[in-house]
Amino acid sequence: MMLRPRWIGALVFALALAAGFAALGQWQLERALESGKAVEAPSETVLPLAEVAKPDGPITDKAVGQLVEFTGSFVPGDYQLLDGRLNEGKSGWWVVGHLNLRQADGTEAALAVARGWAPDEASAKSALARLAAEPENTVTVVGRILPDEQPEVPQDKSNPTQMRTVGIGALYNLWTGVDGMDVYSAYVVQRGGSDGLDAIYSPPPIAQTELNWLNIFYAAEWIIFAGFAIFLWYRLVKDAKQREDELREEQLREQELAGLGASAGKVE
Structure with a gap:
């Protein structure tokens, strides 16, 4: 299921999206460190x-x-x-x-x-x-x-x-x-x-x-988005597989019912 071209392409897109989110998170973290305000020690002026x-x-x-x-x-x-x-x-x-x-x-x-x-x-x-x-x-x-x-x-x-x-x-x-x-x-x-x-x-x-805690909060948000992109791909594949399995089971039941009906007609 996951090896189908459609889902491989979706995975590549999700990974690229996650990488972009992670890069944004790293950028926000660097901004937090760079823009951190130094609390100056007391002046040595008497x-x-x-x-x-x-x-x-x-x-x-x-x-x-x-x-x-x-x-x-x-x-x-x-x-x-x-x-x-x-x-x-x-x-x-x-x-x-x-x-x-x-x-x-x-x-x-x-x-x-x-x-x-x-x-x-x-x-x-x-x-x-x-x-x-x-x-x-x-x-x-x-x-x-x-x-x-x-x-x-x-x-x-x-x-x-x-x-x-x-x-x-x-x-x-x-x-x-x-x-x-x-x-x-x-x-x-x-x-x-x-x-x-x-x-x-x-x-x-x-x-x-x-530290600039607002930037740190944004960095955490981007990391969460990166993880969500991978999770979304996994969830879509899982849901698609579940639908195919249900459809396959339904077709098998229809075939079984059709076979039973044909057998009953021959008996009569």
């Missing part, structure tokens, strides 16, 4: 913190990783150590401080600042002691703003204040003088190290690409 983020609320996706600048004063007694922090693949310690900065309306807001990294606890504690001994002077800080991290339960039960993540809620409970004060739900990694601390490696987020 912006005032007030233009990028506000306290008492999460920072926007656009703000994550932005370099910011602000002026304030570190609270000497509000430094915390964070262990298990990687710095270019090496595990060590962060020293995180509490900085108060003045807002445009004259009120103060609290902000967590990661000041640097140390390879071991002793070095971190030594640097923390030096920073805590500094007078509460006004300083200008440049760094990369990052979102609040989820707090973790301390692994060492004998040290309930042990921290591994920059959880603003946990830090808030340890800071002094913050009752009623606005607090940033984010932290800043200070650019450059502090006395006795290495700079924390904090690269900008990797730029991502947003």
Whole structure:
């Protein structure tokens, strides 16, 4: 049945049609990749913190990783150590401080600042002691703003204040003088190290690409059409064969009935 010239020709046409649909699908897919919009990483241009983020609320996706600048004063007694922090693949310690900065309306807001990294606890504690001994002077800080991290339960039960993540809620409970004060739900990694601390490696987020989903949808449609062209040919051949089989069976029944009638006439 399928080897008849008529259906072979139909198959060639269906394959050519499917190939054309597949080519259109590939073209639409290439268009989707070429026209994909690159989501640019935050600018490395340093912006005032007030233009990028506000306290008492999460920072926007656009703000994550932005370099910011602000002026304030570190609270000497509000430094915390964070262990298990990687710095270019090496595990060590962060020293995180509490900085108060003045807002445009004259009120103060609290902000967590990661000041640097140390390879071991002793070095971190030594640097923390030096920073805590500094007078509460006004300083200008440049760094990369990052979102609040989820707090973790301390692994060492004998040290309930042990921290591994920059959880603003946990830090808030340890800071002094913050009752009623606005607090940033984010932290800043200070650019450059502090006395006795290495700079924390904090690269900008990797730029991502947003695909053109409309073109991808069209590409999927063309692939479906290509498959349907082959299926349509198969269905037409199957239906034609079924009709021929039914016609053949009907002819056989008519011949059998005719034969039975002839036999009955001879008997009479």
